[in-house]
Amino acid sequence: MRAARLIKMVLLLQSRPSMTAAELARELEVSERTVTRDAQALSEAGVPVYADRGRIGGYRLVGGYRTRLTGLARGEAEALFLSGVPGALREMGLEDAASAARLKVSAALLPSLRDASRTAAQRFHLDAPNWFREPATPELLPAVADAVWDDRRITARYRRHDTDVERELEPYGLVLKAGVWYLCARVAGGGPFRVYRIDRFTAVETGGERFERAEEFDLPAFWEERAEQFARSLLRAEVVVRLSARGVRRLPHAVDPLSAREALARAGEPDGSGWVTVTLPVESEEVAHAQLTALGAEVEVLGPASLRERFAAEAVRLAELYGR
Numbered sequence: 001m002r003a004a005r006l007i008k009m010v011l012l013l014q015s016r017p018s019m020t021a022a023e024l025a026r027e028l029e030v031s032e033r034t035v036t037r038d039a040q041a042l043s044e045a046g047v048p049v050y051a052d053r054g055r056i057g058g059y060r061l062v063g064g065y066r067t068r069l070t071g072l073a074r075g076e077a078e079a080l081f082l083s084g085v086p087g088a089l090r091e092m093g094l095e096d097a098a099s100a101a102r103l104k105v106s107a108a109l110l111p112s113l114r115d116a117s118r119t120a121a122q123r124f125h126l127d128a129p130n131w132f133r134e135p136a137t138p139e140l141l142p143a144v145a146d147a148v149w150d151d152r153r154i155t156a157r158y159r160r161h162d163t164d165v166e167r168e169l170e171p172y173g174l175v176l177k178a179g180v181w182y183l184c185a186r187v188a189g190g191g192p193f194r195v196y197r198i199d200r201f202t203a204v205e206t207g208g209e210r211f212e213r214a215e216e217f218d219l220p221a222f223w224e225e226r227a228e229q230f231a232r233s234l235l236r237a238e239v240v241v242r243l244s245a246r247g248v249r250r251l252p253h254a255v256d257p258l259s260a261r262e263a264l265a266r267a268g269e270p271d272g273s274g275w276v277t278v279t280l281p282v283e284s285e286e287v288a289h290a291q292l293t294a295l296g297a298e299v300e301v302l303g304p305a306s307l308r309e310r311f312a313a314e315a316v317r318l319a320e321l322y323g324r
Helices: 002-015 021-028 032-044 074-082 086-091 095-108 116-121 141-150 219-234 245-254 257-266 285-298 305-323
Strands: 049-052 058-061 152-160 163-177 180-187 194-197 201-210 237-243 276-282 299-303
Touching: 002 021, 002 032, 002 058, 021 032, 021 058, 032 049, 086 095, 141 152, 141 163, 141 180, 141 201, 152 194, 163 219, 180 219, 219 257, 237 245, 237 285, 245 257, 245 285, 257 276, 276 285, 285 299, 285 305, 299 305
Parallel strands: none
Antiparallel strands: 049 058, 152 163, 152 201, 163 180, 180 194, 237 276, 237 299
């Protein structure tokens, strides 16, 4: 809707010194001609949008103009209160700051929207940790979070195998994955970005020196790429199996989903019995045995021979057990 687009345009200009027509068009997903028309409409409505002409020109707000949040629709207001993760904020020591921010936003909303925080909280809740696992908050997490927010270097000592290693790090971002906190950082002075588990830190000292963030660093993209690399690095062996139609459906729930998707994508056509033969990347023969056992008679291991023999021996023992 045009009204929502105009509000977004004002908020974009309010958050930056100026923006070109091309930048606004990209953010608003419209043409530059539409940006020009929208700017004129805002000006006619009393919003002081000023256009600088020339090659490096653009649009800006003049006179320190600020808008209130009265343009939020109910769905937008409720989505706003879903953006926080209470447990994670509490563990980082940011619960008080988040609570104050929510109060300020609530005070700025129209009276008819001030119940948005309650209605959202009663409908959606994020429970990050895995089942059957008691999450433990790393003691040093608040200190690391402070450094991340403030772009300050830290001197961290952490456990690596059986030794302690000390590094001066530039902490770029925190990730909470299945109840475990990770720090994405690089060694001070440059170098590749790495991932560190916060619960392996034994000491953290925040320095007074700030570092300059690399503008090209994208935390979600970096984490997605690194997580996929990690998952692939675990798959060091391959097994060949035949799967029934039911086995094909259940395979992604029994083994690594990425491994299952890639194996099924490369599979040929079903045979005369409707079974499909796939080559499946696995972590090890031991892990493959434990995972594929869950598929029962819906899978037949063809290779390696040692794994097939293990399943055959297991089948004999099961037949003896239940035969009695």
